[in-house]
Amino acid sequence: MSKITIWGDLMSQPTRMVVWVCKYNNISYDFNVVKIGLKEQRTPEYLKINPFGMVPAIQDNSNNFHLYESHTICRFLLNKYGDQHNLYSSNDIFQRAKIDEYLDWHHTGLRYTFHHYFHEAYLHPKFNEPIDFPLFDKTSNDIPKVLNQFQSLFLKNGQNQFVAGTNSVTLADFSAFCEISQLKLLKFDYTKYQHIHEWMQRMEKLTGYEDVFKFVIKLSKEEPNYLETIKRP
Amino acid sequence: MSKITIWGDLMSQPTRMVVWVCKYNNISYDFNVVKIGLKEQRTPEYLKINPFGMVPAIQDNSNNFHLYESHTICRFLLNKYGDQHNLYSSNDIFQRAKIDEYLDWHHTGLRYTFHHYFHEAYLHPKFNEPIDFPLFDKTSNDIPKVLNQFQSLFLKNGQNQFVAGTNSVTLADFSAFCEISQLKLLKFDYTKYQHIHEWMQRMEKLTGYEDVFKFVIKLSKEEPNYLETIKRP
Numbered sequence: 527m528s529k530i531t532i533w534g535d536l537m538s539q540p541t542r543m544v545v546w547v548c549k550y551n552n553i554s555y556d557f558n559v560v561k562i563g564l565k566e567q568r569t570p571e572y573l574k575i576n577p578f579g580m581v582p583a584i585q586d587n588s589n590n591f592h593l594y595e596s597h598t599i600c601r602f603l604l605n606k607y608g609d610q611h612n613l614y615s616s617n618d619i620f621q622r623a624k625i626d627e628y629l630d631w632h633h634t635g636l637r638y639t640f641h642h643y644f645h646e647a648y649l650h651p652k653f654n655e656p657i658d659f660p661l662f663d664k665t666s667n668d669i670p671k672v673l674n675q676f677q678s679l680f681l682k683n684g685q686n687q688f689v690a691g692t693n694s695v696t697l698a699d700f701s702a703f704c705e706i707s708q709l710k711l712l713k714f715d716y717t718k719y720q721h722i723h724e725w726m727q728r729m730e731k732l733t734g735y736e737d738v739f740k741f742v743i744k745l746s747k748e749e750p751n752y753l754e755t756i757k758r759p
Numbered sequence: 760m761s762k763i764t765i766w767g768d769l770m771s772q773p774t775r776m777v778v779w780v781c782k783y784n785n786i787s788y789d790f791n792v793v794k795i796g797l798k799e800q801r802t803p804e805y806l807k808i809n810p811f812g813m814v815p816a817i818q819d820n821s822n823n824f825h826l827y828e829s830h831t832i833c834r835f836l837l838n839k840y841g842d843q844h845n846l847y848s849s850n851d852i853f854q855r856a857k858i859d860e861y862l863d864w865h866h867t868g869l870r871y872t873f874h875h876y877f878h879e880a881y882l883h884p885k886f887n888e889p890i891d892f893p894l895f896d897k898t899s900n901d902i903p904k905v906l907n908q909f910q911s912l913f914l915k916n917g918q919n920q921f922v923a924g925t926n927s928v929t930l931a932d933f934s935a936f937c938e939i940s941q942l943k944l945l946k947f948d949y950t951k952y953q954h955i956h957e958w959m960q961r962m963e964k965l966t967g968y969e970d971v972f973k974f975v976i977k978l979s980k981e982e983p984n985y986l987e988t989i990k991r992p
Contacts, residue, residue, distance in 0.1 A: 596863075
């Protein structure tokens with residue numbers, strides 16, 4: 527039996543984080559696809575697993591323990607099954623605090639802007655759904671601000687090789703990368719942000735990257751740029 | 760010397776959480792007021808302490824270690840100075856995961872809606888600033904939804920005495936209470952949410968409550984209901 531069962535969709539940034547952390551740490555898992563494009567995360571069956579109707583969610587198969595929220599899931603998995611000194615230090619409380627600091631900032635910093643921008647700039651045009659132009663404009667304006675904050679305050683303009691100032695990758699990098707790389711689907715040019723670009727190249731060499739991102743990479747090559755299809759009323 | 764230095768404003772929900780957790784755990788601190796009403800969190804001096812321009816921030820005085828993000832600060836303080844088995848269990852990884860699950864949900868669940876609603880419904884009318892009516896309407900509509908989620912999914916309609924399903928208070932309760940109680944300034948009637956009301960009464964008996972909330976309690980009695988002053992264009 528696999529150690530855990532994951533419910534999710536590899537098109538979801540937080541799902542990719544959990545799957546990648548499992549692959550990187552050799553934590554065995556079964557994967558149940560919950561297709562967010564078909565709104566399967568809102569079915570009565572899935573709401574029994576995560577009552578908030580969001581992916582990912584997991585079950586720890588040793589005792590039927592259920593959990594959602596990707597950061598929480600990864601912290602738990604490393605505590606229970608991982609090498610704790612690796613992605614989320616258990617013996618250096620200062621280093622752990624700097625990882626937590628990023629993970630907490632992520633929700634209202636990077637995630638909020640990227641999540642809403644991606645919905646308005648990619649998902650709505652792709653599925654011919656109405657675009658919320660005030661939200662599109664606000665988040666579109668905020669993307670450079672957030673990326674500059676990320677680059678100057680977390681990567682310290684290249685002084686830091688990784689987000690939390692560590693010598694090797696941590697949970698903070700997995701979380702940030704899964705969100706930032708989503709804009710590849712909109713052909714976003716990251717070479718404009720040199721230190722982010724170099725950090726992304728480091729991340730893309732990690733075990734599990736190609737497996738977890740293959741669908742995103744494929745779509746980013748094959749799809750049109752949906753941004754260019756947007757017509758204002 | 761105090762163990763830590765805190766920069767913040769007791770009108771800020773996350774500042775109250777950090778101060779309350781210190782008082783509850785007898786962690787000594789010096790407090791530097793950063794008046795958010797005067798936008799002191801955006802001064803060049805303060806931006807050296809927290810470059811994101813938000814309160815609270817702390818310095819651990821044993822080694823000049825700086826940290827922001829209230830949940831991160833509290834996790835760190837309990838790891839370094841607190842009784843770890845108390846508010847954020849270090850020996851029960853399942854319990855710790857349930858505390859983390861709430862703390863992660865908080866950012867995009869409760870905090871997002873309450874933060875924006877409070878700005879539009881209280882701060883802008885109070886200071887005669889323009890109100891963003893679409894945001895006011897959206898968050899106003901979402902308040903009951905979020906409170907019902909909180910009541911049914913975290914308090915399990917009264918089955919849970921505390922947010923993470925524990926027998927005693929945890930970091931999750933401190934975080935949620937500091938945010939939810941902010942609406943007392945708008946005379947919000949919590950008796951409509953019986954289980955939240957009863958949980959709030961339990962929280963208000965904890966060590967440190969009256970000290971940390973005295974300013975909020977005073978204003979909630981003395982001020983008019985700013986909601987009633989709002990005029991739509």
